[in-house]
Amino acid sequence: MISAVILVTYIVLCIVIGIITSKYVKTLEDFIVAGRRMGPWIVAFGFNTTALSGWLYLGFGGWVYREAFQAAWTMWGSGLFAVIASYVILGILVRRFSKITGSLTIPDMLEVRYYDQRTHILRYVSAAIILISIVIYIGSLEAQLAIAFRYVLGMGMLESTILGTAVVVIYCLLGGMLAAVWTDVIQGSLMAAVSITLPPLAFYAAGGLRLFEGVDRIAAQDPRFVLSPWASPSVVLYGISLILFASILSYMGQPALLNKFMIAKSDLIVRKASIISTILQVILWIGVFTCGLAARVIWPSPEALPGKNTELALPFLVETYLGPVATGLYWGAVLAAMMSTADSLMIMAVSSVANDIYRKVLRPQATEREILTLSRILTIIVGVLGIIIAFQPLLILWSAWLGWSGLAVFVVPILMGLYWKRGTREGAIYSLVTSFIVGLLWFALGLHRYVHIAMPSLLSGFAVYVLVSYLTKEPPKEVQELVEKVKKGIEV
Amino acid sequence: MKSVHNSRRMKVESYEKYINPGLKLLLVSETMQSLVSYAIVVGIMLTTLILYVAYSMRELKREEIKGVRE
Numbered sequence: 001m002i003s004a005v006i007l008v009t010y011i012v013l014c015i016v017i018g019i020i021t022s023k024y025v026k027t028l029e030d031f032i033v034a035g036r037r038m039g040p041w042i043v044a045f046g047f048n049t050t051a052l053s054g055w056l057y058l059g060f061g062g063w064v065y066r067e068a069f070q071a072a073w074t075m076w077g078s079g080l081f082a083v084i085a086s087y088v089i090l091g092i093l094v095r096r097f098s099k100i101t102g103s104l105t106i107p108d109m110l111e112v113r114y115y116d117q118r119t120h121i122l123r124y125v126s127a128a129i130i131l132i133s134i135v136i137y138i139g140s141l142e143a144q145l146a147i148a149f150r151y152v153l154g155m156g157m158l159e160s161t162i163l164g165t166a167v168v169v170i171y172c173l174l175g176g177m178l179a180a181v182w183t184d185v186i187q188g189s190l191m192a193a194v195s196i197t198l199p200p201l202a203f204y205a206a207g208g209l210r211l212f213e214g215v216d217r218i219a220a221q222d223p224r225f226v227l228s229p230w231a232s233p234s235v236v237l238y239g240i241s242l243i244l245f246a247s248i249l250s251y252m253g254q255p256a257l258l259n260k261f262m263i264a265k266s267d268l269i270v271r272k273a274s275i276i277s278t279i280l281q282v283i284l285w286i287g288v289f290t291c292g293l294a295a296r297v298i299w300p301s302p303e304a305l306p307g308k309n310t311e312l313a314l315p316f317l318v319e320t321y322l323g324p325v326a327t328g329l330y331w332g333a334v335l336a337a338m339m340s341t342a343d344s345l346m347i348m349a350v351s352s353v354a355n356d357i358y359r360k361v362l363r364p365q366a367t368e369r370e371i372l373t374l375s376r377i378l379t380i381i382v383g384v385l386g387i388i389i390a391f392q393p394l395l396i397l398w399s400a401w402l403g404w405s406g407l408a409v410f411v412v413p414i415l416m417g418l419y420w421k422r423g424t425r426e427g428a429i430y431s432l433v434t435s436f437i438v439g440l441l442w443f444a445l446g447l448h449r450y451v452h453i454a455m456p457s458l459l460s461g462f463a464v465y466v467l468v469s470y471l472t473k474e475p476p477k478e479v480q481e482l483v484e485k486v487k488k489g490i491e492v
Numbered sequence: 493m494k495s496v497h498n499s500r501r502m503k504v505e506s507y508e509k510y511i512n513p514g515l516k517l518l519l520v521s522e523t524m525q526s527l528v529s530y531a532i533v534v535g536i537m538l539t540t541l542i543l544y545v546a547y548s549m550r551e552l553k554r555e556e557i558k559g560v561r562e
Contacts (some may be wrong), residue, residue: 068526072533080537084544215526268555275548282541286534293530 006328007152010190010335011167014183018171021179038181038263044276045188046181047260048284049340051083051251052191054144055400056288057334062311064292065302068215071289073239077247079285080278086251087274093418094261095270097486104262105348106130106255106410107356113417114425115479120361122425125432127352129406130255134349135382137403139389141342145335146390151315152331161390164335168342169383172350173376180343181263187336192280194333195287198318198326202294205321214297238451245454250404253411253458256344267489291317342386350378402443405453409435412461419487420469421480427469435461 038046063071094109103109107126116122145164149155155163171179203211251257264270295313302308305316318330354375359366389399412435413428439457442448447456474480 069529069533075533076536080540084540209527212527212530215530219526268552271548271552271555275545278541278544282537286537289533 002324003328003331004153006325007331007335010332013186014167014171014339017183017186018174018179021182022174038265038269040264040269040272040276042181042185043260043264043269043273044280046184046263046344047083047086047257047273047277048280049184049188049191049337050256050260050344051078051254051341052284052337053141053341053400054148054334054338056284056337057314057330058144058147058311060285061288061292061295061314062309064289065296065310065313068219068293068296071292073242074247075285075289077243078251079281081243082247082251083277083281084274085248086257087270087277090252090258090415090418091261091270091274092267092489093486094258094414095264095267096489097418098262100482100486105351105355106258106414107352108360110410110413110417110428111360113479113483114413114423114428115476116425122429122432123356123360125429126410127356129409129432129436130352131349133403133406134345134352135385135403136389136399136406138342138345138349138382138386140399140403141338141345142383142386143390143399144338145342148331148335148338151312152328161387164338165383165387168339168346169379172343172346173379180340180347183343184340187333187340188280190329190336191333192283194330195284198322198330199287199290199294201322202291202317205317206294206297211294211297214300215293218296218300241452241455245458246401246405246408246452249411249458250408250454252415253408254404255407255410256341256348258410258414259344259348288314346379346382349382350375353378401448401453402439405439405457406436408454409439409457409461411458412465416462416465418483421483422469422474423465424469424472424475426472427465427467430468431461431465434464 060071060074063074097103097113098109101109101112103112107123107130110122110126111117111120114122142161142165145168146157146160149160149164150157153160171183206214261270264273291314295317298317299305299313302310302313306312315327315330315334319327322330354371358374359371363370409432412431413423416423417428435457438460439453442451442453442456
């Protein structure tokens with residue numbers, strides 16, 4: 001009962017933020033990039049909470065429970081190196097480029113960098129990839145939201161999915177990116193509070209230092225429990241595909257994360273945000289990792305977990321040892337992680353149609369009010385499409401990875417476009433299409449079980465980009481100068 | 493001379509009494525394998541974090557000084 005009250009209070013708070021921030025949303029720029037006036041804390045919390053979905057607490061927690069140290073590959077990749085690489089390699093350049101060119105979204109940026117203002121092919125291709133991938137991704141998030149509501153409030157699957165989706169849609173509908181980033185701060189704080197307080201308690205519950213004796217006992221029977229990248233060749237290959245491609249490069253390609261750099265007030269803000277982001281990320285991942293180990297030592301067999309579901313290991317740990325208030329807060333954090341990812345993705349999907357296609361191509365004379373109304377209608381449509389995906393049992397297991405890898409294809413034209421002035425329009429178009437199709441085929445053929453989708457998808461994308469760029473006419477002088485200017489930080 | 497001899501003897505004694513068994517426990521004992529693994533996993537995270545924060549602070553200072561000059 002107490003946990004349900006805490007959860008409902010949290011939901012009401014999110015909606016109140018949506019109502020308050022809606023008063024400050026006057027233009028599309030306010031709706032999509034929160035007016036480009038955000039400080040380091042908001043940029044950092046927005047980045048982290050968008051990057052981490054409920055998967056951290058349920059999926060990753062369950063993974064540590066099952067395989068302990070093998071999960072470290074993802075923790076190092078996604079939890080640390082990917083965040084640092086995104087900020088250092090792209091953060092400042094993306095902000096500068098979007099500011100100088102007045103771009104609000106990634107398709108905006110690509111169109112300017114690849115001098116495609118006449119044909120808009122790149123804009124159409126980007127918008128289509130963003131829309132398809134995000135709807136798939138949101139479907140998986142809505143299914144995760146439903147699990148949380150079902151577990152705490154005891155509701156049915158349909159009602160849980162609708163309620164979870166409705167909350168996110170309402171506050172995005174009202175406050176756009178402004179509501180999303182402010183709720184991100186609350187959601188991130190809740191996640192950090194849970195990740196700081198929970199591990200010492202879980203450590204104590206598992207018998208203090210005897211926790212490690214317990215892990216050793218399990219490792220004696222289960223070789224996956226030992227920290228060894230050389231356990232088998234497939235582990236090494238999968239580890240590389242996870243760290244380099246699914247984590248580091250995929251982070252750098254996510255439009256919803258790159259968008260967070262655009263809301264920063266200045267380059268210095270991006271630099272400061274990177275420090276906050278990295279510290280927060282380390283706290284969150286180490287916290288969940290420690291709790292996952294403790295849960296396995298306390299319940300060595302999954303038979304003891306609710307429904308034998310290893311993904312419920314952490315919530316069960318909290319419920320058993322810490323009581324209803326902590327359980328409510330824990331589910332609040334899980335919900336926060338899911339909602340903060342879903343809101344940013346929703347705005348990204350909406351902007352890909354409202355800004356990238358409708359305003360820039362179909363109706364340039366449209367008023368701000370008209371586009372805002374369209375954005376709000378689209379927010380509802382994306383939410384409903386997500387619900388439909390959430391009820392596809394075959395897709396749901398892999399939909400988060402599929403959506404994530406679909407969006408990752410943008411790393412090729414963004415990264416290469418900002419660093420290599422020779423990259424051409426044709427190279428960008430062919431690379432986007434190739435990466436996306438290779439990713440889908442890899443998934444359809446079932447090869448993603450051996451090597452992560454992102455690896456073949458991005459490798460083919462990079463190869464096609466370089467090859468086609470060399471075979472086609474080099475970009476106009478002014479574009480090449482623009483790339484140099486952004487790199488050197490001139491006129492910022 | 494005597495005090496030097498004493499301090500050397502104490503060093504040897506404390507090595508045999510505390511450090512050597514500790515090292516044996518960490519490196520040889522199977523019961524501590526997971527503690528070492530945990531220390532490696534978390535240690536990589538924390539070391540990278542410290543190095544990155546130090547690098548960023550230096551860059552921040554440099555950019556702030558550059559900004560003031562401009």
